[in-house]
Amino acid sequence: MTRLHPLSFLLGFLLVFSAKAQKINDAYRLSIQKASSEIIIDGVLDEQAWLDAEVATDFFMITPMDTSFAQVKTDVRMTYDDQNLYLIVVNHHAVDGPYMVESLRRDFSFGKNDNFLLFMDPFDDQTNGFSFGANAAGAQWDGIMYNGGSVDLSWDNKWTSKVRNYEDKWIFEAAIPFKSIRYKKGITEWGVNFSRLDLKTTEKSGWAPVPRQFPSASLAYTGILVWDNPPPDPGANISVIPYLLGGVSKDFENNGETSYRREIGMDAKISLTSSLNLDLTVNPDFSQVEVDRQVTNLDRFELFFPERRQFFLENGDLFANFGYSTIRPFFSRRIGLNAPIQFGARLSGKINKDWRIGAMNMQTGEVSEEGLPSQNFTVMALQRQVGARSNITGIFINKQSLNYNPDPDSEAPVYSQFNRNVGLEYNLASSNNLWTGKAMLLQSFGPDNLANGFVHAANLKYASGNLTWNWQHELVSENYTAEVGYVPRRGYTKINPTIGYRWFPVSEKILSHGPDIGVTYFFNKEGVKTDNTTYVAYSIKWRSQSTFLLWTAYDFIKLQRPFDPTNFSGETLPAGTDHSWTALGAEYTSKPQSLFTYSFTTRLGGYYADGKRYNFTTDLGYRFQPYVSLALSTNFNRINLPEPWGNTDFWLVGPRLDVTMTNTLFFTAFVQYNEQIKNINLNTRFQWRFKPASDLFIVYTDNYLPAPFYTKNRSIVLKFTYWWNI
Structure with a gap:
């Protein structure tokens, strides 16, 4: 009797749903x-x-x-x-x-x-x-x-x-x-x-x-x-978006030299059809993009920050949504992260009702002082609709170092000659949205087969008015490599079922309430359990839109490599050691109708090495509608550990001011004090949208060392963009 492979069974199950x-x-x-x-x-x-x-x-x-x-x-x-x-x-x-x-x-x-x-x-x-x-x-x-x-x-x-x-x-x-x-x-x-x-x-x-x-x-x-008639053909649809930029910056921390920026660049949008677009960019600059909100990092793995740059966004789901939140073979922020983008092109959109296409090529320049070579990035995706709302997507990603011959005796970091990923993904969405899910396969390739690895992952989710459940599993091989992606963890198998239920009582006060339960297991390539998180939560949502959540969780971790539990001291726990603890916490968000709004989260319980961790965050806001909005975010962590770490406190404080004089004239000031990385960041941005999609930006940035207080670096940028339809 022939056994049916579990993946084949799952794919068949998903296809049945999409066909309906x-x-x-x-x-x-x-x-x-x-x-x-x-x-x-x-x-x-x-x-x-x-x-x-x-x-x-x-x-x-x-x-x-x-x-x-x-x-x-x-x-x-x-x-x-x-x-x-x-x-x-x-x-x-x-x-x-x-x-x-x-x-x-x-x-x-x-x-x-x-x-x-x-x-x-x-x-x-x-x-x-x-x-x-x-x-x-x-x-x-x-x-x-x-x-x-x-x-x-x-x-x-x-x-x-x-x-x-x-x-x-x-x-x-x-x-x-x-x-x-x-x-x-x-x-x-x-x-x-x-x-x-x-x-x-x-x-x-x-x-x-x-x-x-x-x-x-x-x-x-x-x-x-x-x-009454088909929508009119927009005709020749070409937009040219040039920019002019001037700036000055000074590095006080290193040599105190002042540098000047005088740049010009351009984006262009060319509609090949009413549903297919070609984007071009030459010497792009994204200095006006809002700064990332900092976080205190106590995780063993790299943090994720979303893409905000305009060029990468339209039809960006073809590339960026392939995979899961921690298995992304393509993450556009890898492009231009440490090197300037010289030029790029992207073709994206609908070929017909059933087919979508995305193809992008970006070229970055060389950074000789860091030994970083010029690199070329190519990503291509083709998507076929299945049924009314499901689809199958294929993707190809290539990162190539150009004219790169590293000196084996040099102390400079060595970059790979190339890294490639090929993948196939099936996305399920039933007609009534009650059933959603996906199943995916990925294969990576690198020089000398050192980066050759594979990924399989799948999930199936059901969400009715009361009951929600989800099954997800992941398998990432030890050699899987996605240099243009976001895959913070490799060499594991993960199983993650969750279930939740909501009651909707006939009440003048409460809109809904109910529990959520979830379990996550990680296993290494030998099948040994390395992580387990089990949590139980109960949430309440009031008709006023305020919410409350109470939770408790158990964590077990077998460290696969040395880890500093403060991400600060430099002292590490050895690989192979076991750590387990329980914790509990609560979250509350006030009703949004008030001029003064607030929310808080708290967590207390165990931590690594039989230690304790206490966390408290607050978000306070007050608005003088519609012109001024004030906000203050705070995050406090206290970590109590045995020697050599002892007791460690981290503060992260971020006051913010938004002034919206009109719906075309904006001013934002944002301060972030991060004790963990010993930095105070000040970012202010003035924006005047003098015509639709055409802007004048003035961006001023300071970074300070908190103690002893002095300026690390400072910069100011003036940028002018104009959207011109030909």
Whole structure:
């Protein structure tokens, strides 16, 4: 009798589910016709085109309950002309009083603002799309959608909007150029949904109904936007985005020399079709990108910080979402990390309804003082849709050192000649989104077979209104290498089942409550258990949107290599030693409607070497809406260990000031004091968006040594960018 391989069984199981995928809310249809008059973006519903447009109304409540119509009334109209897609929304008030927003800052936090959002699926694949919206003060929101309901807000594009407030409502009006989005030419039905969050009533609603366990962005639950004619061809769609930069910096810590920057560069976007785009970049600079939020690192492995650079974002899910959070064969922040990017090109988008493609090539320069050679990075992905919402993706990644002949007697670090990865991944998403999962295989290649290794991982998740469970396993060989990826751990097998349940009581106070249980096991290549975490948690969510979580966990670790449990002292625990402990903690987040908001987390319990660790974090915020937002983040760790470590305290403090003078004029000041790395960082950024997607930035950065206090380095950069449509 022939045995069925477990992976074959899992793939067959997933294929059965994907084959059943169907459109759910196809009965919710909004007709859109060409504008019968000129549209002026002023937040006033007075043009004849709006009076002639069909109205989407009678929204459904998503939270706190998903079994009735919304209490807050929202009316949406859409129309278009040869250049733009237009949207106007009348957001009626259900309760007297002012709106609630954080600020006029772009890409605001969804849960802390009265807002309206549009979710578009212009490919009608229930997987990829675009989101646009605004809060009640007029701050814009835009992002690319991927993975069936996730939104990447780092993506910005060229569009205009206006919000006008009245005593009984606020009106949001927008014009979205067809040149700013990608869509399938000739298609006359787009997936679309509208989301409204009203914090005074704590009600989230959508035009097409969405079960409360899913975000309102879920493309599986979109209705249909029915065009009277196919959307117009945007025609020649070429955007050139040059920049000019000047800067000065001084390194006080080393030699005190002053250096100057005078740079020019350019990005270009060329639409080959209405759904396929070519991006080019020459000498790019990302100095205006917001600094990473620092963390106290007590982990044995490398930390992850997300990509924020514009060039890598559109259709970036084709590359960046391959794998899992700790198994990423491609991580774009590896490119240009220690060397300047000289030029690059990226082709991405839809070939047709069933096929997506992504291909990128980047070239970095040589850094001779560090012995870092010039390198070329290539990544290619091809994705085939299976059923309505599932897909199969193949990926190829190559990192190549150019003209590199290292001296074996030199003390400089030696870089590999090349590293390659080839992979295949199946992504499951059932039509109703109750079942999701993936199964993947990866193989790496390197010089002399030293980096030849493989990965297999898979998961299957079920999420109903009450019950959620997930099974995940991973197998990463010891020689697997992804130099352009994020794989902090190798040579292990991982098993991780989790289960959770939620009750939704008939209560005026509590929205939901219930437990979560999870177990994680790691085994080395000999099958010996090296890690185990078992946790139990209980969470409560109030109708006011405040939340509370109580948890306890047991940890066991057999160290595979020496490790400093403070990541600071330099003293290490030996490899092969066993460590186990229990801990408990709590988390609380206050309701977002208040001008003063706060949250805290706490943890106390055991630690390595029979030690103790205490942790307490707070996030405090106060807003003078809509112009000023103040925030203070603190993180305190106390580690009590036997000698030679003794007692160690770490503070991480980060006050932040956001001033949004208008929705085009912003100032941010951010200070981070990190005791673990003995650094105080000051970063200030002024941004003037003088035209859509065109900016002037002034960025000032200081780094200080806390004690004795002195300046390590200082820099100021002036950058001008302009988005020019040809």
